[in-house]
Amino acid sequence: MKTTARAEWFAGVRAQLPILLGVVPFGVIFGALALSAGIPPLETQAFSLFVFAGSAQFISALLIAEGTPALIVVLTIFVVNLRHALYSASISQYTQHLSKRWKAVLAWLLTDEAFVVASVRYRERNNAHSHWYTLGTGLTLWASWQASTAVGIALGTVIPENSLLDFALPLTFVALLVPLLVDRPTGMAAAVSGCSAVILCGLPYKLWILIAATLGVAAGMLAELRLGRAKDLPQ
Secondary structure (H helix, E strand, C coil), rough: CCCHHHHHHHHHHHHHHHHHHHHHHHHHHHHHHHHCCCCHHHHHHHHEEEEHCCHHHHHHHHHHHHCCCCCHHHHHHHHHCCHHHHHHHHHHHHHHHHHCHHHHHHHHCCCCCHHHHHHHHHHCCCCCHHHHHEEEEEEEEHHHHHHHHHHHHHCCCCCCCHCCCHHHHCCCCCHHHHHHCCCCCHHHCCCCCCCCHHHHCCCCCHHHHHHHHHHHHHHHHHHHHHHHHHHCCCC
């Protein structure tokens, strides 16, 4: 079936709209939590504008609130976002014909939610305008993240400092984590990183977060490799 760039773009926008019901509240929470962590409003909005990575932003807010050195913050963000390299590799077969400019834009917009929607679309219907679909879903998510962060900043300026926002951060991570525990690799990654964090929590400069994240990623990748090898074995 023939399609146009315009049709693909609007299809991508529509596909992302239901997911925003879960994304927008987290953007609001981040805006308020960043203020409570001591990040000024302008810098908080810039965080969402230029970083655009929910999990990395939440972790950064936690580390900044604890006075963690900037190098540790950057390294932790790097480890947490390593999964995006896997996302890129997964859809590279569908985007390798695009120009460098297109690849740069799509890479910038490739978040967890955008990847899920786009990868399903690529498998079901891949055509000359499929990258417009990915652009539509990515831009929709980006715009909603900016707006929800702004709302969170506005709310955060009127929330008392002794509120329960500090407690909301770990609850947010739990809410993000639980739905992802659907297979052995993710379960292994969560178990190893969680146990490592508890054991190493006494390390200075919050290094336990960086080390636990690294160990969790390594454990998940190892479990994924073993699972792949097991599937390749003759039955």
